[in-house]
Each structure stands twice: as C-alpha cells, then as structure tokens.
C-alpha cells in the first residue's frame with residue numbers, strides 16, 4: 397500500500413482508539429480536527445468513514461480474532477486489526493494489502509503479532525457472512541432487551557449493521573427533487589438516497605434547497621405542525637435541522653442552545669438555506685423569555701442511542717452513566733418549557749434515544765407532575781399507526797421500515813396546555 401493510502405488508515409485507527417480508549421465519540425469537535433490535521437478533505441472523509449465502519453463491524457472482527465489472541469491487545473493494535481478485517485471482509489480489499497497496512501500502522505514491537513494473528517485468521521474457515529450481526533454494547537443491550545425483548549433487539553442489531561442511507565428534507569417540491577436527485581420519496585415527505593457520496597456536491601446543496609435530516613428526526617417538527625406567523629421556540633436547537641423545518645413552515649422562530657460552537661454551526665446552516673431566526677445562546681434552565689410562545693419544540697439532550705446506525709462509535713464511547721444527569725435535565729426542561737406556553741399552546745418533547753427512561757417514562761412522569769396537560773394522538777402524514785406508543789407519543793425504532801432502509805430511533809410526543 398502506498399504512503400498516501402496508508403495515512404487515512406493510520407488516522408482511522410487513531411480515531412477508533414479515541415473512541416475505545418478515551419471514550420470520546422468520533423465527532424468530538426476539537427479531537428476530530430486534531431486527529432485529522434493536515435489531511436486533504438477527501439482523506440479526512442475517508443479516515444472518518446473507515447473508522448465508523450470498522451467500529452460498526454468491530455464485534456464481528458473480535459469474534460474472528462478471539463481464538464488467536466491469548467490476551468486482549470492494547471487498543472491501537474486491536475483497532476488496526478479490526479480495520480484490516482473490516483476492509484477484507486466488507487469492502488473486499490485484498491488481504492495482503494490490508495494486513496500490510498495494519499502491520500505498518502502499529503508500533504514496530506507489535507508488527508510481528510499483528511502479522512501472525514491476521515494471517516492465522518485468514519487461514520481459518522470461518523465465514524464472515526455467516527456470523528451473527530454485531531452485538532450492541534453490553535450496557536445498552538441489557539436495557540434494550542428489558543424494554544423490547546430479545547427478538548426486537550435482534551432486529552435492531554440487523555438494522556445497526558447496515559450503513560444507513562442519506563435522508564434529506566427539501567424546502568418544497570419533494571417529488572421534483574426526488575426526480576432530480578434520483579432519490580426515493582418517503583411517506584413522510586423526506587427524500588432518501590441509498591448511495592449519496594459527497595453531500596456538498598449534490599444538486600441543490602449550494603443553493604440551499606434542502607438539508608440533511610433523518611426521516612425520524614423530521615417527525616417532531618411535523619407533529620408540532622407550526623403555522624405561518626406563529627411564535628415558536630426551538631429549545632435545544634443546534635445544529636438546526638428542526639429549526640429549518642419550523643422556519644420553512646412559516647413560523648417566527650426563536651432558536652436557543654447552550655453551546656456557542658453549536659450555535660455557530662446553526663447560524664452557518666441557516667445562512668446556507670437563506671433562512672433567519674432569533675438565535676439565543678443560553679442555558680434553558682436559566683433563560684426566561686419576554687413573552688409566552690404558541691408552540692415549543694424541545695429536542696432534549698439524550699444518550700443519542702437512536703442514532704447508533706449512523707454513529708456506531710456511541711456504543712463504545714458511552715456506558716450509560718450520563719443518564720444520571722440527563723434524566724433530571726430532561727424533566728427540568730419539560731417543566732420550564734410548559735411554563736413558557738400560552739394557554740392552548742403546544743409542546744413537542746423528543747429525544748433521539750431508544751431508552752424508555754428518556755422517552756415514554758419522561759412523558760408519563762411529566763403528565764403526573766402536570767395533570768392539566770393532555771397528549772395528542774394526531775399522527776403526521778406518512779407515519780405508521782403501529783408506531784404509536786401505548787402511553788401516548790410515537791416510538792420509532794431502527795428496525796422499522798426494514799425494506800426502505802430503516803429509520804433513526806426517536807421518541808416524540810405532542811402535549812397541549814389547556815386553553
């Protein structure tokens with residue numbers, strides 16, 4: 397392998413190690429830039445893609461490696477071997493090239509081990525494709541089985557093993573854009589591209605005609621159904637996928653987020669699609685609006701476990717301990733948002749989580765704390781009634797829409813304040 401081919405792989409292993417050893421998600425802003433420093437854009441994208449996909453398949457690679465390892469090697473060594481096995485078995489890379497790359501990436505003292513182990517794996521008869529799909533990280537799997545039972549979790553694992561399609565939300569004329577982009581039109585009105593390649597070169601991107609947004613992530617704003625001229629608060633707004641939907645519906649939007657950096661991205665995203673909102677950088681637990689809103693969309697911070705198919709690194713980077721701070725924060729945000737609604741106002745609460753603690757259970761306890769609030773059972777267009785959660789709201793899972801390429805996991809519910 398040429399030096400040019402080796403460098404993105406070396407960085408991919410460094411990124412994987414940031415996830416497995418330091419427990420930082422791949423997309424941790426400053427770390428990502430640090431690790432990818434000096435690489436041209438196409439190699440940055442390549443390194444990130446290799447790291448993402450090698451982590452998606454890491455559990456299956458580990459099954460092949462296990463019988464040939466006396467003890468678990470240090471993370472950079474294990475990750476170099478995981479990358480090689482992913483490339484050989486999923487992308488069809490020639491095994492000598494992938495093994496040589498792994499040998500060159502690790503420190504010299506480990507080169508012999510990596511070479512011997514990978515060649516031993518190559519000599520075994522195990523059929524990669526006959527192995528079960530990669531297993532969800534233990535901390536999460538236990539919780540998912542408790543909630544959804546084994547068969548549903550097995551279906552989710554099949555969904556998590558697939559590289560997800562690219563979904564986009566268009567400003568207008570979804571059917572026309574579907575034709576121009578060669579995309580399929582989803583029942584929810586989003587467009588889906590199976591193999592999109594580089595997003596920024598697609599027609600309509602520079603002109604700001606659409607933005608990237610999973611179909612599942614678009615449902616909360618569809619459920620809120622903002623009307624032209626309505627004053628709407630987008631609470632926890634950055635990077636702004638839902639803000640753009642609300643503005644596109646004609647609402648007068650205030651978009652608030654605690655993170656300076658993320659609001660910079662939100663501002664850039666709005667500029668690209670030529671939209672404006674009142675932007676606020678503030679902690680929602682301290683901020684108070686001057687007047688009440690007709691509608692609020694609260695996309696609360698969460699474990700993001702519904703996005704595992706897009707971010708397989710999260711299973712390695714997280715361990716569930718953040719729930720201790722997230723759960724009270726989500727409840728406090730709901731309580732504050734309800735006080736900022738006009739009589740008769742609407743609140744959509746949502747999280748991109750598969751955990752009932754962050755969805756169904758938050759709704760249930762909010763209804764107990766606020767007995768005057770009701771939950772709407774309206775369904776946005778295109779939503780399968782089977783997605784209704786028993787206690788109200790919608791429960792989306794990655795194994796839904798299996799024939800159309802899946803959907804991110806989400807919980808979302810529309811609450812109404814009495815008039």
Ligand SMILES: C[S@@+](CC[C@H](N)C(=O)[O-])C[C@H]1O[C@@H](n2cnc3c(N)ncnc32)[C@H](O)[C@@H]1O
Nearest residue numbers: 632633634635636637638653654655679680695
């Ligand atoms: C799930 S993300 C929002 C995604 C966004 N709604 C979208 O559709 O693009 C959650 C956001 O909550 C913000 N956040 C976390 N704690 C907050 C707080 N106390 N006040 C305001 N925003 C907060 C985070 O900075 C993060 O941007």
